[in-house]
Amino acid sequence: MARIIVVTSGKGGVGKTTTSAAIAMGLAKKGHKTAVIDFDVGLRNLDLILGCERRVVYDFVNVINGEATLNQALIKDKRCDKLFVLPASQTRDKDALTVEGVGKVLKELKKTFKYIVCDSPAGIERGAHLAMYFADDAFVVTNPEVSSVRDSDRMLGILSSKSQRAEKSETPIKEYLLLTRYNPARVKLGEMLSVDDVQDILSLHLLGVIPESQAVLNASNSGTPVILDEASDAGQSYSDIVDRYLGEDKPHRFIDEEKKGLFGRLFRS
Amino acid sequence: MSSIPSLSAQNLPAFEFKSSVITVPVLNIYTTDINVLSLQLREKVKQAPEFFKNSSVLIDLQNIQDQELNLSLLVDAIHNVEILPIGIRGGSEDHKKLAHQLQLPSFNNARSSAEKPVIKETPEPTVAESAEPVLNNIENTLITQPVRSGQRVYAKGDLVITSHVSAGAEVIAEGNIHIYGALRGRALAGVLGDETARIFCSDLQAELISIAGNYRISEDIDQSYKKVPVQIYLNEQALIIQNT
Numbered sequence: 276m277a278r279i280i281v282v283t284s285g286k287g288g289v290g291k292t293t294t295s296a297a298i299a300m301g302l303a304k305k306g307h308k309t310a311v312i313d314f315d316v317g318l319r320n321l322d323l324i325l326g327c328e329r330r331v332v333y334d335f336v337n338v339i340n341g342e343a344t345l346n347q348a349l350i351k352d353k354r355c356d357k358l359f360v361l362p363a364s365q366t367r368d369k370d371a372l373t374v375e376g377v378g379k380v381l382k383e384l385k386k387t388f389k390y391i392v393c394d395s396p397a398g399i400e401r402g403a404h405l406a407m408y409f410a411d412d413a414f415v416v417t418n419p420e421v422s423s424v425r426d427s428d429r430m431l432g433i434l435s436s437k438s439q440r441a442e443k444s445e446t447p448i449k450e451y452l453l454l455t456r457y458n459p460a461r462v463k464l465g466e467m468l469s470v471d472d473v474q475d476i477l478s479l480h481l482l483g484v485i486p487e488s489q490a491v492l493n494a495s496n497s498g499t500p501v502i503l504d505e506a507s508d509a510g511q512s513y514s515d516i517v518d519r520y521l522g523e524d525k526p527h528r529f530i531d532e533e534k535k536g537l538f539g540r541l542f543r544s
Numbered sequence: 545m546s547s548i549p550s551l552s553a554q555n556l557p558a559f560e561f562k563s564s565v566i567t568v569p570v571l572n573i574y575t576t577d578i579n580v581l582s583l584q585l586r587e588k589v590k591q592a593p594e595f596f597k598n599s600s601v602l603i604d605l606q607n608i609q610d611q612e613l614n615l616s617l618l619v620d621a622i623h624n625v626e627i628l629p630i631g632i633r634g635g636s637e638d639h640k641k642l643a644h645q646l647q648l649p650s651f652n653n654a655r656s657s658a659e660k661p662v663i664k665e666t667p668e669p670t671v672a673e674s675a676e677p678v679l680n681n682i683e684n685t686l687i688t689q690p691v692r693s694g695q696r697v698y699a700k701g702d703l704v705i706t707s708h709v710s711a712g713a714e715v716i717a718e719g720n721i722h723i724y725g726a727l728r729g730r731a732l733a734g735v736l737g738d739e740t741a742r743i744f745c746s747d748l749q750a751e752l753i754s755i756a757g758n759y760r761i762s763e764d765i766d767q768s769y770k771k772v773p774v775q776i777y778l779n780e781q782a783l784i785i786q787n788t
Contacts, residue, residue, distance in 0.1 A: 425693050425710075425711060425712060426693075428692045428693040428694075428710045428711075428712070429692060429693040429694040429712065431690075431692045432691075432692030432693060432694050432695040432710075432713070433694070435689065435692070436695070442555060475726075476708075476710065476711075476728075477690075478690055478707065478708065
């Protein structure tokens with residue numbers, strides 16, 4: 276049975292698209308046929324992060340309007356043949372999305388794909404609402420700062436009341452917390468909320484902590500999902516998250532500050 | 545979500561009854577002489593016509609309770625100066641009957657506190673007359689999930705929450721509120737005026753607490769109540785927070 280995962284946050288700029296790209300690639304690398312859909316119609320980004328922006332012919336809105344078939348619009352990733360991207364339209368806006376249209380596309384994808392990752396736009400309006408409406412699982416991406424945490428809290432409220440599962444009174448969406456841009460050193464200085472602080476407010480199942488990392492920026496700039504940068508802390512952290520999501524029990528990493536030796540202190544900082 | 549009308553439209557509620565507290569100007573009436581009233585009213589309004597224009601007012605008849613009054617003429621006089629009466633309070637039974645004929649709701653007598661906000665029970669005056677609370681129809685509500693920011697819970701009876709209430713969330717009950725977690729949002733107990741209602745919570749970090757319209761905001765809540773179980777009750781219009 277296919278699972279639909281929504282990557283959402285409420286607030287913008289917290290790492291939804293980076294996360295969508297990374298976990299979609301991670302699931303595909305594990306051998307699961309995975310599709311990743313960009314719901315940010317009008318502010319298309321996912322194709323850039325995945326490095327397929329030059330191969331976009333048809334997009335999500337074309338498929339919804341029946342101007343292209345799903346197979347025409349899906350872009351197969353060059354690094355992993357299990358990963359497919361459905362890009363957003365850059366020339367339209369979120370009003371082009373309809374419940375029926377999105378429902379139809381997802382239903383068709385469910386026939387052939389194991390995981391469907393929906394990259395939600397920021398905000399709680401139409402685009403974000405439709406991205407989560409059909410979801411089975413929600414990855415709530417949060418930065419360790421108060422406004423992001425509050426927006427995530429708001430989003431969680433919407434997930435539990437305005438999704439299809441909520442409206443049909445089915446088992447609620449499974450919610451997971453992904454704490455991104457975490458910097459243990461700054462937490463220690465009191466400049467950032469700690470994992471416990473965030474958990475105190477959100478009380479969610481923590482799927483993983485992604486450390487603040489230069490690797491994320493480099494990956495975005497080069498159009499490679501950061502999960503493929505296996506040497507980087509952020510890449511490893513996303514791998515752990517995928518493993519945990521698939522049911523593996525892995526200890527959390529990158530929560531505490533790395534202890535630096537004398538040489539480390541001299542040369543690294 | 546009104547922006548997506550097709551979203552199982554028939555399941556979406558078309559309306560919602562809510563309780564809300566507003567402050568309205570009150571017009572205290574001291575005489576039954578409509579001519580005098582009308583004249584003085586016009587003088588008053590002339591001083592600040594823009595301020596009064598189309599403003600709403602509650603007619604307070606406490607001071608002329610036992611006297612006969614032509615309410616219809618009074619309402620006309622108020623309408624003439626472009627003020628909109630929204631109801632009466634403190635009048636006699638006769639006054640209430642007259643108000644009913646004029647489709648004006650009558651409210652209960654105000655208590656000593658002059659600044660106490662008036663609870664406007666329903667927007668539709670005719671409904672207000674019939675909407676008497678049925679006491680044996682109390683529904684208590686139990687919530688086991690966190691109440692998230694932006695969510696609102698209303699209980700007709702007592703409200704019991706076994707998780708936390710996030711900042712930006714609102715929990716409202718006609719009876720008591722029990723929260724076995726952190727209260728970071730707003731909690732309003734006894735919203736229909738029950739002054740015996742209490743709020744119990746195990747970690748008070750609220751944005752606002754209120755009992756029967758008497759409220760206190762986070763700024764006025766001592767930080768020492770954080771992370772300790774407390775109860776909040778009313779004592780002679782004063783909100784008391786007490787460690788339990």
